[in-house]
Each structure stands twice: as C-alpha cells, then as structure tokens.
Amino acid sequence: MSLDKVKVAVSPSLDELIKLVDSALLEGSMLTIFARCKVHYDGRAKSELGSGDRVIIVKSDGAFLIHQNKKREPVNWQPPGSRARLELRDKPVLVSVRRKPRETLEVELEEVYMVSTFRAEDYEELALTGSEAEMAEMIFQNPEIIESGFKPLFREKPIKHGIVDILGQDRKGNIVVLELKRRKAELHAVSQLKRYVEALREEYGEGVRGILVAPSLTSGAERLLRDEGLEFKKVEPPKRRGGKKGRQATLF
Template sequence: MKLRALENPSAEELESIISEGLSSEAIITIFARCRVYYDGRAKSELGEGDRVILIKPDGSFLIHQRNKREPVNWQPPGSSVFFEREKLRLVSVRRKPRETLEVELLKVYLATYFQAEDSEELTLIGSEAEMRDYIFDHPEVIEEGFKPLFREKPIKHGIVDIFGRDRDGNIVILELKRRRADLHAVSQLKRYVEDMREEYENVRGILVAPSLTSGAKKLLEKEGLEFRKVKPPKGERKKGKQKTLDSF
C-alpha cells in the first residue's frame, strides 16, 4: 500500500502504521498532542501541545510546532526509531554522539505513511558556487588587474569566498551573496578583513551581490569597504542540495 492514513487511531492501529511505514521505508507523519523530552549533549523538555511529527526513511526525526520553518526538536539521518505501545511513546536514538528524543503521545489525531518515490535532486541556478567560478573566469568584473587566488579559503573566523590580489599587490577579500546583501553580509566581510589585517598590511574588502539594502550601503561606506554589482550567472544548471537559510 503506497499510502495509508488513520484518523484517531487506537494504540494498536498506530503501532501498525508505524511498523508498516518503517519496514517499507515510507515517510511517516503523525499529528498529535504530545510532550517531548531530549537527552544528549544537553537536556530539554517541551510541554504539552499539538505538533506534527515527521519520520523519514533515512532516520530523520522532526517535530514541528504551528509556527516557524525549523523543527523545534529533531534527530539527524541515521537515527533509529521505535514505538512503545504500552506507554504510547515514540523514541528516536542517535548512537554517536548518544542522543535520545522521546515523544509522549497524549492524543493522536491522524497518522499516515506515504511511500514516496523521488530520485531527483534540486536544480540550482545562479548559486554562489557559480558566482565564484564566474569571477575566476572573468576577474575583470571585479576590476581590471584583479587576480583571484583561492576559493573558500579558511581563516580565523570563517571561510573567505574568494581571496585574491589587486593590480597593486593588495590583498582583496570577496564576500559573495547571490541575493540582495544586508547588514549581516557587511558585518561578515568586516570581520574577515580584520582577521586578514593581522597578517597583511594592506587588505581590501569587497562585497559582491546583485544589490544592497540601504543600511548595508551606509555601513560599507562607514567601514571603508567596497561593493561590486554582480548577478549570479544563468549558465549551465548544477544539481545539488538546497542550502539552509543560514547558508546565504
């Protein structure tokens, strides 16, 4: 059965849904009133409330509240999931490091499993990786004489998107944003430039993006940093995984 759903299931019916879903490598979704307990690198408790519980075939275990994009509790791929019928409790265990997430089910409104067939990967167009490649192939979009030397160079407080030199031999740090750059992007660039000034005398910081917020423009000018307007290229499509919000 590709899809199965039960409204207000009994403990036995819920056990059946979970067992069938796990054995068939399906996506299991449970709408329930529950309490959540986490024990691992720290400890936490989440009081009674209505939530959505999502169990994926790779072991991912997610608990969502009614607001916000991110789950309030979660376990990563590779975790093991089992159901204790007598206690009406779902348990997810991660072995290394040892972490346990327990969900006490007070009321189950709906339980489903869905055998999803999906082998496709997300197609990225105009990613920051493509921007890096484009600048290495066309360094003149930054300025004449600019020479890019390294991609994603690790430094003291992060990773520089592009590390290079200008025609006068000054160090140039490029921070790339594929979308409109904001104050956070400027602060990030400032931190990288300050790190590099501990090693080099003359360091320039350039923020590269399609556009800037007004606040970002003012802060750039205040900090003596620069801006180059460059849009992500729309060339060949590259496949990969969608990054999290923190990646941009």
C-alpha cells in the first residue's frame, strides 16, 4: 500500500524490505518494523536478547527503539544522532551506531511481518506555530535574504498544480518560485517545487527558477535539487511574530 505520506508492505520480500528501509533512512521518514528478531548490543556494556516478536522504530533524528509487547519503555534503544543502516548477512540486520560514546545495536530480522514508512510532519512546538507564514513575511520585508535584486510579488499564488508559497522575479526579470519549509526539507518538498516550476515553464518558457528555502535539507533532497537544476537557500524561520505583511503586486 502506498499513500502520499505512508508506505506499507505486509510480509515483504527482501527486495521490498530493502527498498522501504533505504527510502526511509534516505528521506528521513519514520520507519516501523513488526518482526521476529534477535538483538545484540555492544557499548558501555553488552547484552543479548533472544528471538521474539517486537516493534522496531527508527525516527528521523536517529532515535532507535525496540519495544516488546509489555511495559512502556523500550527494551533496547539508541538516542537521537545515531545512524542506522540495513546490512545483508545470513539474515537482514538493522544496525544502529552511536559514535560518542561508541555503541552499536544490531537487530537480526528473522521474519518481518510488516514494514512501514511514515513521512511525518509534526509542528507541535508552540514557538514555531505559523512560522512558514512568518518566513514569507520576513522575505517580503527583506527580499535580499534570498538574493540581491529579488522581488517577491505574490504569496500563496494558485497555479496549475498547486499553490506557490512565494512567486517573484530576480534582477534579470526571471520568474522565481520559492517553496518554504520551516524545518529540514525532504524529497517531497523538492518534488513539489519541481511540479510548480514545470507548470510555470509550460506557460512562460525556460526563464523560471525554483528555490527551496529552508533551514537545512536531507542528502536525498540535495541530490534531487542538483539533478533537477533547482536551487537551495538556507533560511532560518523567525523566532517570533511581528511586522507588516508584504504588499502583493502584479507579475506582468
């Protein structure tokens, strides 16, 4: 099953498992695996957990959790900042490595019942509420944040394939599409930007630029931007609200 945010495989083949795990780790999606597995930990101590049915969760920040069917706390875990990968041995092994201090958690997947990826967007931090709108205000007030000579003209401009966050012009008169993300931008954001740019190029020709504006981006998003000839501008969202809204103008 595949949705915009969720991909699921029940009793996946090895190829399906590899594809979903690799895509989750590359895109920064949340990875969940229901499996019969063995667990080995090597770090400040050593531990072994025999075969049993467990839930394995790998979050976008590197947190790695293994839950049994009882109790609230994970039976094994790695903190945010750890790096996960899938290794193919006699059985597939999900490995999580923490560098300082050096710790390694290995999960031998004996039988995988289900694997899912979830491209979760969670903005519960109150200080960040509405910050993409605040980013747009900040750019209208200080367009040089994007580049010298940039002129923002429209905010939330409807076009053929969606709504452009900011539509403007550069100093040479080229149309510029800005896609704003208040957190680390992923492949989905690049795909959105690509669709908007392609739609506008159908109407106005090749003189259309696309810029992804975010505090950071995943390595997969960076590669796709480069492959598609799109651009990235590092911009941190404002810490608090304030200021007047930018004035809308006419593009042509």
